[in-house]
Amino acid sequence: EFYSNALGMSSEEYPMGEMGTYHMLKVNGASLAGIMSTTDGPAKGAPTHWSVYLAVDNVDERVSKCVGLGASVVVPAMDVPDVGRMALIADPQGAHLWLYTPHSKA
Numbered sequence: 331e332f333y334s335n336a337l338g339m340s341s342e343e344y345p346m347g348e349m350g351t352y353h354m355l356k357v358n359g360a361s362l363a364g365i366m367s368t369t370d371g372p373a374k375g376a377p378t379h380w381s382v383y384l385a386v387d388n389v390d391e392r393v394s395k396c397v398g399l400g401a402s403v404v405v406p407a408m409d410v411p412d413v414g415r416m417a418l419i420a421d422p423q424g425a426h427l428w429l430y431t432p433h434s435k436a
Contacts, residue, residue, distance in 0.1 A: 333365075346371070346410070373405065373418075381418075383428045389415045392429050396421070 333339045333355055339362070344352040349371040355363040368376040386392040389407050397403060400422035407417035414432040421427065 344412075381426065381428055383416070383430045386429045386431055389417050389429050389431045393417045393419060396429075
């Protein structure tokens with residue numbers, strides 16, 4: 331509601347089963363950001379925050395390479411229906427970022 335009123339964004343809901351509901355924020359129909367609860371689901375207990383999603387060619391291979399270089403896995407790789415595959419890592423300095431590979435539009 332805040333982003334709709336403050337920034338003129340619309341929101342589209344994506345039910346994610348046990349993970350809760352993902353809200354895609356849009357401007358003029360274009361998806362710009364997503365919002366998900368940190369009170370339950372894979373991010374349960376995390377403080378309220380904005381996350382960076384970095385598109386990669388293959389989430390599983392990149393997570394493995396990152397771990398080999400000193401990163402740690404915060405949320406293991408998971409498939410998000412109709413969206414893609416993603417995993418949350420902490421880099422060697424502790425900064426969190428999501429690695430993301432979208433599903434192909436074949």
